[in-house]
Amino acid sequence: MRIVYTSFRGLFSDSPRAVYEALAARGDDVTHTWLTAPVAEDAFPAGVETIPFGGPESIAALEAADVVVSNDHVPLDWEKRPGAFYLQTWHGTPLKRIHNDVLWAPEGRLAYLEHDIARWDAMLSPNPYSTARFRQAFGYRGPVHETGYPRNDLLSSPDRDAVRARVRAGLGIDEGTRVVLYTPTWRDQLVFEGTAERDFDFPVDLADFTDRLGGDHVLLLRLHNMVSDRLESIEGLPVRDVSSYPDIRDLYLAADLLVTDYSSTMFDFAITGKPILLFTYDLDDYRDRLRGFYVDIEELAPGPLLSTSRELVDAVADLDAVAAAHADRYRTFRETYTSLEDGHATDRVLDLFFPPGGPAGADPTTREGDDSAHR
Numbered sequence: 452m453r454i455v456y457t458s459f460r461g462l463f464s465d466s467p468r469a470v471y472e473a474l475a476a477r478g479d480d481v482t483h484t485w486l487t488a489p490v491a492e493d494a495f496p497a498g499v500e501t502i503p504f505g506g507p508e509s510i511a512a513l514e515a516a517d518v519v520v521s522n523d524h525v526p527l528d529w530e531k532r533p534g535a536f537y538l539q540t541w542h543g544t545p546l547k548r549i550h551n552d553v554l555w556a557p558e559g560r561l562a563y564l565e566h567d568i569a570r571w572d573a574m575l576s577p578n579p580y581s582t583a584r585f586r587q588a589f590g591y592r593g594p595v596h597e598t599g600y601p602r603n604d605l606l607s608s609p610d611r612d613a614v615r616a617r618v619r620a621g622l623g624i625d626e627g628t629r630v631v632l633y634t635p636t637w638r639d640q641l642v643f644e645g646t647a648e649r650d651f652d653f654p655v656d657l658a659d660f661t662d663r664l665g666g667d668h669v670l671l672l673r674l675h676n677m678v679s680d681r682l683e684s685i686e687g688l689p690v691r692d693v694s695s696y697p698d699i700r701d702l703y704l705a706a707d708l709l710v711t712d713y714s715s716t717m718f719d720f721a722i723t724g725k726p727i728l729l730f731t732y733d734l735d736d737y738r739d740r741l742r743g744f745y746v747d748i749e750e751l752a753p754g755p756l757l758s759t760s761r762e763l764v765d766a767v768a769d770l771d772a773v774a775a776a777h778a779d780r781y782r783t784f785r786e787t788y789t790s791l792e793d794g795h796a797t798d799r800v801l802d803l804f805f806p807p808g809g810p811a812g813a814d815p816t817t818r819e820g821d822d823s824a825h826r
């Protein structure tokens with residue numbers, strides 16, 4: 452059996468990585484092939500077959516695969532062979548509108564992606580809320596299995612403290628330093644209508660951050676993969692660009708708090724129980740014109756909504772009090788969106804789609820979507 456994996460167009464990350472690692476550890480007679488991006492070549496394990504994403508070899512690999520595991524659309528022209536199975540893990544709980552539900556998109560983009568959706572044989576969901584959103588946004592009528600995300604199992608693993616220490620040591624951060632992980636999402640108009648030179652505006656006042664917090668704080672900047680190569684110079688500041696770090700789950704463990712805006716990282720990070728601040732400086736425009744939300748962010752937010760950089764730095768400086776003030780909201784947020792994230796999502800996915808000795812992609816006889824057996 453040949454399985455082809457792709458994550459964010461060539462990274463060694465996310466749920467495809469978790470599925471691969473579990474299958475590789477099991478030692479089945481499987482050929483594992485990853486589609487890769489140049490920036491991530493060094494992250495892949497020695498000995499695993501890699502093929503550059505987007506070239507003719509990657510299309511040939513997809514067309515020869517028995518199973519394709521992806522966490523995103525695969526925007527390539529390929530034909531899934533008869534009998535092959537395509538597992539779409541997706542990559543987050545959607546706060547902001549996606550696919551057909553967005554308020555604005557470049558002409559032709561959504562129609563092009565429909566070709567990939569038509570290939571999906573099954574989809575993973577992290578919670579019942581997401582299941583309904585996926586069906587609506589993608590118009591997908593195949594099975595959606597509420598398993599939780601394999602990528603998040605590490606956050607509940609007995610190894611999490613050791614991983615935290617290893618990652619911080621690798622980044623040169625001592626245990627006495629508070630790590631602020633900043634994960635802004637991308638802005639559609641900057642990517643699709645921008646110059647492609649600098650389509651990310653850094654809204655944090657780094658001089659203020661440095662003056663007030665720089666002595667014992669460091670800001671880890673994790674840009675969305677759509678804009679991760681478009682950052683102005685931050686050399687000499689207490690900021691580390693970790694956009695090319697192989698897998699964000701390690702950074703969740705290394706961090707002491709998360710700052711984001713409308714990114715689905717807030718749902719994953721909530722599994723850790725650590726504080727979350729929302730830097731929503733362009734809330735009205737993003738919500739009402741650019742993308743739109745499925746739910747009221749002001750109602751569900753697990754932390755404060757901060758509209759200026761000064762408010763953000765104030766909140767980081769007074770983090771314990773801010774976290775305590777939002778503890779009840781945070782608890783409700785976790786109960787609503789992370790109840791399936793118990794460290795065993797990968798086990799459930801393997802039981803469903805890769806049973807030992809059974810055919811990969813076997814369609815289980817359980818119901819999907821609202822089946823409590825998957826929780």
